[in-house]
Protein backbone atom coordinates (compact mmCIF):
# COMPACT_ATOMS: atom_id res chain seq x y z
CA UNK A 1 0.00 0.00 0.00
CA UNK A 2 1.58 3.27 -1.18
CA UNK A 3 -1.32 5.67 -1.69
CA UNK A 4 -4.39 6.64 0.32
CA UNK A 5 -7.57 5.08 -1.09
CA UNK A 6 -9.60 8.00 0.30
CA UNK A 7 -7.63 10.98 -1.12
CA UNK A 8 -4.82 9.61 -3.35
CA UNK A 9 -1.96 11.14 -1.34
CA UNK A 10 1.02 9.09 -0.18
CA UNK A 11 0.76 6.94 2.94
CA UNK A 12 3.56 6.38 5.44
CA UNK A 13 4.02 3.74 8.13
CA UNK A 14 3.58 5.07 11.65
CA UNK A 15 2.05 4.03 14.97
CA UNK A 16 -1.21 5.94 15.52
CA UNK A 17 -2.01 7.28 19.00
CA UNK A 18 -3.35 4.51 21.24
CA UNK A 19 -2.19 1.81 18.86
CA UNK A 20 0.66 -0.67 19.33
CA UNK A 21 1.84 -1.24 15.77
CA UNK A 22 2.73 0.65 12.60
CA UNK A 23 -0.17 1.31 10.23
CA UNK A 24 -0.46 2.81 6.78
CA UNK A 25 -1.43 6.40 7.62
CA UNK A 26 -2.20 9.05 4.99
CA UNK A 27 0.24 11.98 5.02
CA UNK A 28 -2.53 14.33 3.79
CA UNK A 29 -5.93 13.36 5.22
CA UNK A 30 -4.74 11.22 8.14
CA UNK A 31 -6.85 8.16 7.23
CA UNK A 32 -5.55 4.96 8.82
CA UNK A 33 -5.63 1.97 6.45
CA UNK A 34 -5.73 -1.36 8.27
CA UNK A 35 -4.74 -4.64 6.69
CA UNK A 36 -6.82 -7.62 7.83
CA UNK A 37 -6.75 -11.39 7.43
CA UNK A 38 -9.14 -12.81 4.85
CA UNK A 39 -11.82 -15.45 5.28
CA UNK A 40 -12.24 -18.32 2.83
CA UNK A 41 -15.43 -20.39 3.08
CA UNK A 42 -16.29 -23.64 1.37
CA UNK A 43 -18.23 -26.87 1.49
CA UNK A 44 -17.63 -30.60 1.69
CA UNK A 45 -20.57 -31.77 -0.45
CA UNK A 46 -21.60 -35.39 0.08
CA UNK A 47 -23.66 -37.67 -2.18
CA UNK A 48 -24.22 -41.11 -0.67
CA UNK A 49 -20.69 -42.17 0.36
CA UNK A 50 -18.93 -39.82 -2.06
CA UNK A 51 -17.51 -36.30 -1.85
CA UNK A 52 -17.58 -33.71 -4.65
CA UNK A 53 -14.20 -32.29 -5.63
CA UNK A 54 -13.24 -29.69 -8.25
CA UNK A 55 -10.02 -29.66 -10.27
CA UNK A 56 -8.71 -26.10 -10.34
CA UNK A 57 -8.49 -24.22 -13.64
CA UNK A 58 -6.68 -21.25 -12.08
CA UNK A 59 -3.61 -20.47 -10.03
CA UNK A 60 -2.63 -21.09 -7.35
CA UNK A 61 -2.47 -24.89 -7.68
CA UNK A 62 -4.03 -25.11 -11.12
CA UNK A 63 -4.72 -28.76 -12.01
CA UNK A 64 -5.00 -29.87 -8.39
CA UNK A 65 -8.18 -31.00 -6.66
CA UNK A 66 -10.04 -29.05 -4.01
CA UNK A 67 -13.35 -28.63 -2.26
CA UNK A 68 -15.43 -25.74 -3.61
CA UNK A 69 -14.30 -22.71 -1.55
CA UNK A 70 -13.34 -19.08 -2.00
CA UNK A 71 -13.04 -15.63 -0.50
CA UNK A 72 -16.04 -14.42 1.43
CA UNK A 73 -17.74 -11.33 -0.02
CA UNK A 74 -18.90 -8.19 1.75
CA UNK A 75 -22.46 -8.54 3.06
CA UNK A 76 -22.67 -12.33 3.21
CA UNK A 77 -22.32 -14.87 6.01
CA UNK A 78 -19.77 -17.70 6.04
CA UNK A 79 -22.56 -20.16 5.19
CA UNK A 80 -23.83 -18.06 2.27
CA UNK A 81 -20.27 -17.83 0.97
CA UNK A 82 -19.90 -21.63 1.08
CA UNK A 83 -23.17 -22.12 -0.84
CA UNK A 84 -22.25 -19.47 -3.44
CA UNK A 85 -18.76 -20.84 -4.00
CA UNK A 86 -20.15 -24.36 -4.48
CA UNK A 87 -22.54 -23.03 -7.09
CA UNK A 88 -19.82 -20.99 -8.84
CA UNK A 89 -17.06 -23.60 -8.89
CA UNK A 90 -19.09 -26.80 -9.27
CA UNK A 91 -22.50 -25.53 -10.49
CA UNK A 92 -23.82 -27.57 -7.58
CA UNK A 93 -26.69 -27.01 -5.18
CA UNK A 94 -26.17 -28.06 -1.58
CA UNK A 95 -27.96 -28.12 1.73
CA UNK A 96 -25.54 -26.78 4.29
CA UNK A 97 -24.74 -28.86 7.35
CA UNK A 98 -22.70 -27.78 10.33
CA UNK A 99 -19.51 -25.76 10.26
CA UNK A 100 -16.91 -28.50 10.34
CA UNK A 101 -13.35 -27.16 10.22
CA UNK A 102 -11.76 -23.77 10.80
CA UNK A 103 -8.12 -23.68 9.73
CA UNK A 104 -5.84 -20.75 10.54
CA UNK A 105 -3.07 -20.02 8.04
CA UNK A 106 -1.24 -17.11 9.71
CA UNK A 107 1.65 -17.16 7.19
CA UNK A 108 -0.75 -16.02 4.48
CA UNK A 109 -3.20 -14.25 6.83
CA UNK A 110 -6.14 -16.43 5.87
CA UNK A 111 -8.76 -18.35 7.82
CA UNK A 112 -10.43 -21.24 5.98
CA UNK A 113 -13.85 -22.48 7.05
CA UNK A 114 -15.39 -25.67 5.63
CA UNK A 115 -19.00 -26.81 6.14
CA UNK A 116 -20.32 -30.31 5.79
CA UNK A 117 -23.03 -30.28 3.13
CA UNK A 118 -25.46 -32.54 1.32
CA UNK A 119 -25.37 -32.44 -2.47
CA UNK A 120 -28.98 -31.99 -3.59
CA UNK A 121 -28.76 -33.48 -7.10
CA UNK A 122 -26.23 -34.79 -9.62
CA UNK A 123 -26.45 -31.84 -12.02
CA UNK A 124 -23.02 -30.53 -11.16
CA UNK A 125 -20.46 -29.37 -13.71
CA UNK A 126 -17.20 -27.40 -13.82
CA UNK A 127 -17.67 -23.69 -13.21
CA UNK A 128 -15.39 -21.06 -14.77
CA UNK A 129 -12.62 -21.69 -12.25
CA UNK A 130 -12.73 -25.50 -12.53
CA UNK A 131 -11.45 -27.95 -15.16
CA UNK A 132 -13.41 -30.91 -13.87
CA UNK A 133 -15.87 -31.85 -11.11
CA UNK A 134 -16.25 -35.40 -9.85
CA UNK A 135 -17.56 -37.50 -6.99
CA UNK A 136 -14.93 -39.53 -5.14
CA UNK A 137 -15.36 -42.45 -2.77
CA UNK A 138 -12.84 -42.49 0.08
CA UNK A 139 -10.49 -44.96 -1.66
CA UNK A 140 -10.53 -42.85 -4.84
CA UNK A 141 -9.48 -39.52 -3.28
CA UNK A 142 -6.34 -38.20 -5.05
CA UNK A 143 -4.54 -37.42 -1.76
CA UNK A 144 -1.30 -36.53 -3.54
CA UNK A 145 -3.10 -34.06 -5.75
CA UNK A 146 -5.12 -32.06 -3.23
CA UNK A 147 -4.53 -28.34 -3.78
CA UNK A 148 -4.40 -26.98 -0.23
CA UNK A 149 -3.47 -28.28 3.22
CA UNK A 150 -6.69 -26.96 4.78
CA UNK A 151 -8.70 -29.03 2.28
CA UNK A 152 -6.52 -32.10 2.81
CA UNK A 153 -7.06 -31.83 6.58
CA UNK A 154 -10.81 -31.33 6.26
CA UNK A 155 -11.11 -34.43 4.06
CA UNK A 156 -8.95 -36.52 6.41
CA UNK A 157 -11.07 -35.47 9.40
CA UNK A 158 -14.24 -36.20 7.47
CA UNK A 159 -13.43 -39.81 6.63
CA UNK A 160 -12.07 -40.50 10.12
CA UNK A 161 -15.14 -38.98 11.80
CA UNK A 162 -17.46 -40.82 9.45
CA UNK A 163 -15.77 -44.11 10.35
CA UNK A 164 -16.21 -43.24 14.05
CA UNK A 165 -19.86 -42.43 13.53
CA UNK A 166 -19.84 -38.80 14.71
CA UNK A 167 -18.57 -35.47 13.48
CA UNK A 168 -16.75 -32.95 15.63
CA UNK A 169 -16.04 -29.29 14.87
CA UNK A 170 -12.30 -28.77 14.64
CA UNK A 171 -10.05 -25.75 14.75
CA UNK A 172 -6.49 -26.05 13.47
CA UNK A 173 -3.57 -23.70 12.95
CA UNK A 174 -1.10 -24.61 10.21
CA UNK A 175 2.53 -23.58 10.56
CA UNK A 176 5.07 -22.95 7.83
CA UNK A 177 5.82 -25.89 5.55
CA UNK A 178 9.17 -27.34 6.56
CA UNK B 179 -12.49 3.70 -2.02
CA UNK B 180 -11.70 6.39 -4.57
CA UNK B 181 -7.99 6.02 -5.34
CA UNK B 182 -5.69 3.10 -6.13
CA UNK B 183 -3.50 2.17 -3.15
CA UNK B 184 -0.83 0.86 -5.56
CA UNK B 185 -0.42 3.87 -7.88
CA UNK B 186 -2.64 6.71 -6.59
CA UNK B 187 -4.80 6.99 -9.74
CA UNK B 188 -8.59 6.98 -9.59
CA UNK B 189 -10.48 3.70 -9.31
CA UNK B 190 -13.79 2.93 -10.99
CA UNK B 191 -16.38 0.24 -10.34
CA UNK B 192 -16.48 -2.46 -13.01
CA UNK B 193 -16.85 -6.23 -13.30
CA UNK B 194 -13.44 -7.79 -14.06
CA UNK B 195 -13.22 -10.65 -16.60
CA UNK B 196 -14.30 -13.93 -15.03
CA UNK B 197 -15.86 -12.18 -12.06
CA UNK B 198 -19.54 -11.81 -11.19
CA UNK B 199 -19.64 -8.50 -9.38
CA UNK B 200 -18.36 -4.93 -9.61
CA UNK B 201 -14.95 -4.31 -8.04
CA UNK B 202 -12.84 -1.24 -7.45
CA UNK B 203 -10.50 -1.38 -10.48
CA UNK B 204 -7.69 1.13 -11.07
CA UNK B 205 -8.16 3.21 -14.24
CA UNK B 206 -4.36 3.49 -14.64
CA UNK B 207 -2.58 0.30 -13.48
CA UNK B 208 -5.56 -2.10 -13.58
CA UNK B 209 -5.15 -3.31 -9.97
CA UNK B 210 -8.33 -4.86 -8.58
CA UNK B 211 -9.03 -3.85 -4.98
CA UNK B 212 -11.25 -6.34 -3.15
CA UNK B 213 -13.21 -5.51 -0.02
CA UNK B 214 -13.46 -8.36 2.47
CA UNK B 215 -15.30 -9.08 5.69
CA UNK B 216 -13.31 -8.61 8.87
CA UNK B 217 -12.66 -11.09 11.66
CA UNK B 218 -13.02 -10.14 15.32
CA UNK B 219 -11.62 -12.57 17.90
CA UNK B 220 -12.05 -12.56 21.66
CA UNK B 221 -12.21 -14.57 24.84
CA UNK B 222 -14.66 -15.48 27.56
CA UNK B 223 -12.23 -15.59 30.51
CA UNK B 224 -13.43 -17.58 33.52
CA UNK B 225 -12.24 -17.47 37.13
CA UNK B 226 -14.06 -19.95 39.37
CA UNK B 227 -17.74 -19.27 38.58
CA UNK B 228 -17.15 -15.74 37.29
CA UNK B 229 -16.53 -14.18 33.88
CA UNK B 230 -14.26 -11.22 33.18
CA UNK B 231 -15.91 -8.29 31.41
CA UNK B 232 -14.51 -4.93 30.29
CA UNK B 233 -16.39 -1.63 30.21
CA UNK B 234 -15.58 0.10 26.94
CA UNK B 235 -13.74 3.43 26.96
CA UNK B 236 -14.15 3.94 23.21
CA UNK B 237 -16.84 4.08 20.58
CA UNK B 238 -18.81 2.23 19.45
CA UNK B 239 -20.77 1.50 22.64
CA UNK B 240 -18.54 3.42 25.01
CA UNK B 241 -19.59 2.77 28.62
CA UNK B 242 -21.10 -0.65 27.83
CA UNK B 243 -19.71 -4.01 28.94
CA UNK B 244 -18.07 -6.54 26.65
CA UNK B 245 -15.79 -9.54 26.52
CA UNK B 246 -12.22 -8.68 25.51
CA UNK B 247 -12.21 -8.91 21.69
CA UNK B 248 -10.99 -7.02 18.67
CA UNK B 249 -9.92 -7.09 15.04
CA UNK B 250 -7.54 -9.85 14.08
CA UNK B 251 -4.14 -8.67 12.84
CA UNK B 252 -2.16 -9.79 9.80
CA UNK B 253 0.06 -12.77 10.60
CA UNK B 254 -1.77 -14.08 13.66
CA UNK B 255 -4.26 -16.90 14.24
CA UNK B 256 -7.74 -16.42 15.69
CA UNK B 257 -6.50 -17.88 18.99
CA UNK B 258 -3.48 -15.56 19.14
CA UNK B 259 -5.78 -12.62 18.43
CA UNK B 260 -8.05 -13.59 21.33
CA UNK B 261 -5.10 -13.86 23.73
CA UNK B 262 -3.62 -10.53 22.56
CA UNK B 263 -6.93 -8.67 22.82
CA UNK B 264 -7.47 -10.01 26.35
CA UNK B 265 -4.03 -8.74 27.33
CA UNK B 266 -4.59 -5.34 25.65
CA UNK B 267 -8.11 -4.64 26.91
CA UNK B 268 -8.02 -6.27 30.34
CA UNK B 269 -4.27 -6.67 31.00
CA UNK B 270 -5.22 -10.29 31.66
CA UNK B 271 -3.40 -13.54 30.96
CA UNK B 272 -5.51 -16.49 29.87
CA UNK B 273 -5.18 -20.09 28.89
CA UNK B 274 -7.25 -20.54 25.77
CA UNK B 275 -9.94 -23.23 25.69
CA UNK B 276 -11.96 -24.29 22.68
CA UNK B 277 -13.44 -22.02 20.07
CA UNK B 278 -16.95 -21.53 21.40
CA UNK B 279 -19.06 -19.21 19.22
CA UNK B 280 -18.77 -17.91 15.68
CA UNK B 281 -21.27 -15.14 14.97
CA UNK B 282 -21.84 -13.80 11.45
CA UNK B 283 -22.86 -10.14 11.18
CA UNK B 284 -23.37 -9.74 7.42
CA UNK B 285 -24.88 -6.22 7.78
CA UNK B 286 -21.52 -4.93 8.94
CA UNK B 287 -19.41 -7.58 7.14
CA UNK B 288 -17.89 -8.94 10.32
CA UNK B 289 -17.41 -12.41 11.78
CA UNK B 290 -16.98 -12.60 15.56
CA UNK B 291 -15.22 -15.58 17.13
CA UNK B 292 -15.18 -16.13 20.91
CA UNK B 293 -13.06 -18.71 22.77
CA UNK B 294 -13.70 -20.10 26.20
CA UNK B 295 -10.67 -19.33 28.35
CA UNK B 296 -9.30 -19.77 31.85
CA UNK B 297 -8.11 -16.61 33.60
CA UNK B 298 -4.63 -17.41 34.95
CA UNK B 299 -4.46 -14.89 37.80
CA UNK B 300 -6.32 -11.93 39.29
CA UNK B 301 -3.86 -9.24 38.15
CA UNK B 302 -6.21 -7.82 35.54
CA UNK B 303 -6.82 -4.11 35.05
CA UNK B 304 -8.37 -1.79 32.44
CA UNK B 305 -6.28 -1.48 29.28
CA UNK B 306 -6.25 1.71 27.19
CA UNK B 307 -9.60 0.91 25.58
CA UNK B 308 -11.36 -0.01 28.83
CA UNK B 309 -12.79 2.07 31.68
CA UNK B 310 -13.18 -0.81 34.09
CA UNK B 311 -12.58 -4.58 34.28
CA UNK B 312 -14.50 -6.81 36.67
CA UNK B 313 -15.47 -10.40 37.39
CA UNK B 314 -19.20 -11.12 37.28
CA UNK B 315 -21.12 -14.11 38.61
CA UNK B 316 -24.06 -15.12 36.43
CA UNK B 317 -26.63 -13.21 38.52
CA UNK B 318 -24.49 -10.06 38.38
CA UNK B 319 -24.12 -9.84 34.57
CA UNK B 320 -25.37 -6.42 33.36
CA UNK B 321 -27.48 -7.93 30.56
CA UNK B 322 -29.01 -4.56 29.65
CA UNK B 323 -25.60 -3.00 29.31
CA UNK B 324 -23.78 -5.51 27.12
CA UNK B 325 -22.17 -3.69 24.18
CA UNK B 326 -22.72 -6.14 21.30
CA UNK B 327 -25.23 -8.82 20.37
CA UNK B 328 -22.49 -11.34 19.57
CA UNK B 329 -21.16 -10.95 23.12
CA UNK B 330 -24.63 -11.15 24.64
CA UNK B 331 -25.28 -14.39 22.75
CA UNK B 332 -21.93 -15.90 23.72
CA UNK B 333 -22.58 -15.16 27.40
CA UNK B 334 -26.13 -16.55 27.23
CA UNK B 335 -24.88 -19.75 25.64
CA UNK B 336 -22.10 -20.02 28.18
CA UNK B 337 -24.33 -19.96 31.24
CA UNK B 338 -26.89 -22.28 29.64
CA UNK B 339 -24.22 -24.78 28.60
CA UNK B 340 -22.55 -24.60 31.99
CA UNK B 341 -25.87 -25.40 33.66
CA UNK B 342 -26.28 -28.36 31.28
CA UNK B 343 -22.78 -29.57 32.07
CA UNK B 344 -21.33 -29.49 28.55
CA UNK B 345 -20.23 -26.90 26.05
CA UNK B 346 -21.06 -26.99 22.36
CA UNK B 347 -19.51 -24.98 19.55
CA UNK B 348 -22.15 -22.73 18.01
CA UNK B 349 -22.42 -20.80 14.79
CA UNK B 350 -24.98 -18.03 14.50
CA UNK B 351 -25.93 -15.43 11.93
CA UNK B 352 -27.47 -12.20 13.20
CA UNK B 353 -29.94 -10.34 11.04
CA UNK B 354 -30.80 -6.67 11.02
CA UNK B 355 -32.16 -5.25 14.28
CA UNK B 356 -35.90 -4.83 13.92
Ligand SMILES: [Zn+2]
Nearest residue numbers: 004007026029
Ligand atom coordinates in the same frame (compact mmCIF):
# COMPACT_ATOMS: atom_id res chain seq x y z
ZN1 LIG C 1 -5.68 10.43 2.44
Ligand SMILES: [Zn+2]
Nearest residue numbers: 182185204207
Ligand atom coordinates in the same frame (compact mmCIF):
# COMPACT_ATOMS: atom_id res chain seq x y z
ZN1 LIG D 1 -3.43 1.83 -9.83
